[in-house]
Amino acid sequence: VTASEPRGRSFAVWILDDGLIMGGGQRFALRLAGVLGRSGIQTRLLAPADSALAEEARQRGLDVGDVRFPRLLPPALTKIPAALTPLRRELSRAAPSTVVIGNTARCQAYATAALLTLRRGPVLVHLMHEQDSANRRTARAVYRRFGALVAVGENAAQTYRERLPGVDVATVSNFLDMAEMCRIEAARTPPPNTGAPVVGVLARLIPEKGILELVEELSRIPDAWSSARIAAPPQNVEYTRAVRARIAALGLADRIHLLGEITDLDTYFSEVDVLVVPSVGNEGQPTVIIESILYGRPVIVRQHLWAARFGDLPISSYQTPEELAHALGHLPRVQLSAEELELRFGANELLDTLRHLGSGAASSLTVRPSYFDWHQEPGYYRDVTRHFAPTDRILDVGCGTAWIGDHFADYVGIDDSSEAVEQARARGRNAVVHSVDDRFPFEDGSFDGVVVKDLLEHVRDPAAVVREIRRVLRPNGRVFASSPDAQRWVWDDYTHLRPFTRVGYRRLFCDQRLAIDADGYESVMPGIGLISGLSRRRRRPWPLAELARLPWVRRNVWVLARRA
Amino acid sequence: MARPMAADPREALEDLVRELGLERADAQLSPVLDASHTELPLPYADASLDALVVAGPLERAEDPVAWARDIRRVLRPGSSVLAVAPDAGRWVWNDPLVRRPYTRKSLRLLFADHQFSVRSSGYRSLACVPAPLRVPLDLIPGRPRLTWVLALRL
Numbered sequence: 001v002t003a004s005e006p007r008g009r010s011f012a013v014w015i016l017d018d019g020l021i022m023g024g025g026q027r028f029a030l031r032l033a034g035v036l037g038r039s040g041i042q043t044r045l046l047a048p049a050d051s052a053l054a055e056e057a058r059q060r061g062l063d064v065g066d067v068r069f070p071r072l073l074p075p076a077l078t079k080i081p082a083a084l085t086p087l088r089r090e091l092s093r094a095a096p097s098t099v100v101i102g103n104t105a106r107c108q109a110y111a112t113a114a115l116l117t118l119r120r121g122p123v124l125v126h127l128m129h130e131q132d133s134a135n136r137r138t139a140r141a142v143y144r145r146f147g148a149l150v151a152v153g154e155n156a157a158q159t160y161r162e163r164l165p166g167v168d169v170a171t172v173s174n175f176l177d178m179a180e181m182c183r184i185e186a187a188r189t190p191p192p193n194t195g196a197p198v199v200g201v202l203a204r205l206i207p208e209k210g211i212l213e214l215v216e217e218l219s220r221i222p223d224a225w226s227s228a229r230i231a232a233p234p235q236n237v238e239y240t241r242a243v244r245a246r247i248a249a250l251g252l253a254d255r256i257h258l259l260g261e262i263t264d265l266d267t268y269f270s271e272v273d274v275l276v277v278p279s280v281g282n283e284g285q286p287t288v289i290i291e292s293i294l295y296g297r298p299v300i301v302r303q304h305l306w307a308a309r310f311g312d313l314p315i316s317s318y319q320t321p322e323e324l325a326h327a328l329g330h331l332p333r334v335q336l337s338a339e340e341l342e343l344r345f346g347a348n349e350l351l352d353t354l355r356h357l358g359s360g361a362a363s364s365l366t367v368r369p370s371y372f373d374w375h376q377e378p379g380y381y382r383d384v385t386r387h388f389a390p391t392d393r394i395l396d397v398g399c400g401t402a403w404i405g406d407h408f409a410d411y412v413g414i415d416d417s418s419e420a421v422e423q424a425r426a427r428g429r430n431a432v433v434h435s436v437d438d439r440f441p442f443e444d445g446s447f448d449g450v451v452v453k454d455l456l457e458h459v460r461d462p463a464a465v466v467r468e469i470r471r472v473l474r475p476n477g478r479v480f481a482s483s484p485d486a487q488r489w490v491w492d493d494y495t496h497l498r499p500f501t502r503v504g505y506r507r508l509f510c511d512q513r514l515a516i517d518a519d520g521y522e523s524v525m526p527g528i529g530l531i532s533g534l535s536r537r538r539r540r541p542w543p544l545a546e547l548a549r550l551p552w553v554r555r556n557v558w559v560l561a562r563r564a
Numbered sequence: 565m566a567r568p569m570a571a572d573p574r575e576a577l578e579d580l581v582r583e584l585g586l587e588r589a590d591a592q593l594s595p596v597l598d599a600s601h602t603e604l605p606l607p608y609a610d611a612s613l614d615a616l617v618v619a620g621p622l623e624r625a626e627d628p629v630a631w632a633r634d635i636r637r638v639l640r641p642g643s644s645v646l647a648v649a650p651d652a653g654r655w656v657w658n659d660p661l662v663r664r665p666y667t668r669k670s671l672r673l674l675f676a677d678h679q680f681s682v683r684s685s686g687y688r689s690l691a692c693v694p695a696p697l698r699v700p701l702d703l704i705p706g707r708p709r710l711t712w713v714l715a716l717r718l
Contacts (some may be wrong), residue, residue, distance in 0.1 A: 488705060492667050492670050494671075494674045496664075498664075
C-alpha cells in the first residue's frame with residue numbers, strides 16, 4: 001500500500017474459514033495469506049481461535065481474528081445468532097474495497113447473512129475449491145444474488161458455469177509460493193526407476209479421494225506397477241478400515257503400503273516414480289499435482305480432474321484400468337523448472353483477480369440491488385414458461401431484464417426502459433426499447449405466445465395494450481398476463497397506476513375478443529421466489545399456491561387467454 | 565344524527581406541522597395554491613422556496629414522478645418539503661377526484677428516488693378523538709388516515 005492511496009480505498013484481503021479440517025483449501029488460504037503479506041497487502045484470517053488453522057496462522061505471524069461458525073443444522077441452530085453478531089461487527093469495520101474470501105461453504109453462508117444487513121460492506125468472494133456446492137440449491141440461490149464467484153481449477157469453474165447460467169465465474173489456478181517452488185526444485189531427486197513404476201498417492205482417507213477405487217483398478221493390472229505407496233491420514237475411520245480390508249482380500253498387502261500421514265515430502269517423492277490422483281468426488285485442482293511436477297514426477301489424474309490448461313505438462317488422465325496401465329507404461333520424462341511452472345501456477349493470476357474484485361470494476365457486485373434486479377428470474381419461473389412450448393416464438397411485453405428469453409429459442413422482449421434493455425442485452429438476450437403506448441413494431445399474427453407480466457398496472461390504457469397483443473398473436477396463439485390484485489400493497493409502488501381484480505382482468509381480455517383458457521390468483525408473498533427456487537418443479541409449492549385464495553395473502557391476478 | 569367520523573384534514577395537517585416544529589413566525593407565505601391544483605409546472609421560480617407543504621395534489625396527480633421533480637425544482641438546496649397524502653384503503657375512493665392513494669413506503673420512495681433525503685415519515689389518523697387516543701389509531705391500516713413524509717432537498 002503506497003502512502004498516496006487514500007485510506008478508504010486501500011486494498012485488503014480477509015479470509016474466513018471454519019477451521020474444521022486442515023485440508024487443501026486451508027493450506028491454500030495460508031499460502032495466499034503469505035503471498036499477500038509479502039506483497040504488503042493487509043491480510044486477516046477470521047477462524048475459530050482453537051482450530052489447527054488458526055494455530056498455524058499465528059505461528060506464521062498472521063493477523064488472526066477469533067470468529068466461530070457453528071453448524072447450520074438443528075442441534076447447533078441456537079448458536080447461530082451468537083456467532084453472527086461478532087462476525088457482523090468484524091465485517092462492519094472492513095473498508096468497502098476490502099475483499100472478504102469465504103473459503104468454505106459454511107463461511108460463505110455466514111458471511112452472506114452478515115453482509116446482507118450491512119448498508120455498505122466489503123466485497124464478498126466465494127472461493128470454490130470443489131464443485132459440491134454447485135449441487136446445493138440453497139448455495140446456488142446465494143451465489144446467484146450475492147458476492148463474486150472464483151473457482152480454483154477449470155473443471156470446478158465449468159461446473160459452476162453450467163449450474164448458474166448468467167453468473168460470472170472467474171477461474172484461477174491453484175498455486176505455490178515461488179520460494180516453496182524453488183525449495184522443492186532444489187530437493188528434486190532422480191526417480192527410483194527399478195522396472196515397473198512405484199505408484200504414489202497423496203490424499204486423505206475419505207471416500208471422495210477414490211483410494212478404494214484405485215486399489216480395485218491396480219488389482220486388475222498387476223503387471224503395470226511394482227508397488228503403491230499411499231500417504232493418507234486416516235480421516236474417515238470406516239473408510240480406512242474398508243480400504244485395509246479390501247487390500248488384504250485382494251492379497252496385495254505386500255505391494256500396497258498405507259503410510260498414514262507423512263510430513264517429509266522430499267523422502268516420499270524420492271521413493272515413487274509417478275503420482276496418481278484418483279479422486280472420484282468433486283475436486284478443484286489438488287496442490288499435489290504441482291508439487292509432484294516440481295519433484296520431477298509425472299502425474300496421472302482421473303479423467304474428470306483433467307483441464308485443458310494441463311495440455312503440455314507431464315500430466316495424463318485415465319478412466320479405465322487399461323488406460324491407467326497404458327499411462328503407467330508411457331511415463332513422460334519432462335522436467336520443468338520452478339520459473340516455468342510459475343507462469344502456470346503462480347500467485348499472480350489470483351492476486352490480479354482479487355485486486356480487480358476489490359477495485360471499482362466490481363463495485364456493481366456490492367451495491368444494493370436496483371429495481372430491475374428484483375425482477376430477475378423468480379424461483380417459480382416454470383409457472384410462467386409452462387404455458388408455452390420451448391420452440392414457440394415469444395413476445396415479452398415489459399420484459400425488464402428479459403429473463404424469460406433464457407427459456408425460448410425464438411424470443412423478443414420490449415421495454416420502455418433503456419437501462420433495463422441494456423442490462424438484458426449485456427446478458428445476451430434479445431430485447432428492444434419500445435414504449436407500449438405506441439403500436440408494437442411487429443406484424444399481425446407473428447407470435448405464438450405473448451407474456452405480459454407485471455405490466456398492465458403501469459400503463460395508462462391497458463385495453464389498448466391488450467388490443468395490440470391480440471393483433472400480433474397468431475390465431476390460437478396464447479397470452480399469459482399477471483398483475484397485482486386490488487390489495488393495499490399495490491400502492492407501495494408509486495409507479496403503479498391501478499390494480500385489478502380477477503373479474504376485471506378477465507373482462508379486460510374478453511372485451512378485446514380473446515378467449516379465456518384459465519385464470520386465478522398467484523401468491524407473491526415475500527420470500528416465495530426463494531422457496532420456489534428450492535423446489536424441483538420450479539413452481540410455487542402447492543400449499544403456498546393455494547394460500548393465494550385467501551384475500552389477505554399478497555397476490556397477483558393472472559389470466560391465460562387465446563386468440564379465437 | 566350526523567356526526568363527523570373524521571377530523572378535517574386541514575386540522576390534522578396543522579397539528580402535524582406544529583408537532584414537527586415547522587412553524588416559523590417570520591415565514592413569508594407565498595400564494596397558497598388550492599388543493600385541486602393539478603397543473604404543472606408550479607407557478608414558482610426555480611430554487612425560490614425555503615419550505616413547501618404539499619397536501620392534496622399528489623393523490624390527484626396523473627404522474628407523481630413529475631410532481632416530485634417539479635417540487636425539487638422550486639425548492640432551494642437544503643430546504644424541506646412536507647408531503648401528505650391519503651393512505652391506501654377503501655375510504656380513499658369516497659373522493660371522486662382521487663386517482664391514487666399512497667402508503668408510507670411509496671411516499672418515502674417517491675422522494676428518496678428523486679434526490680431528496682427522507683428525514684421522517686409516518687401515519688396520522690383522521691379519527692375525531694383526543695390526541696392520546698389517536699396515537700394508537702395512527703398505526704391501524706384501513707381506517708381513514710394520512711401518510712406523511714418530511715424530506716430534505718439535496
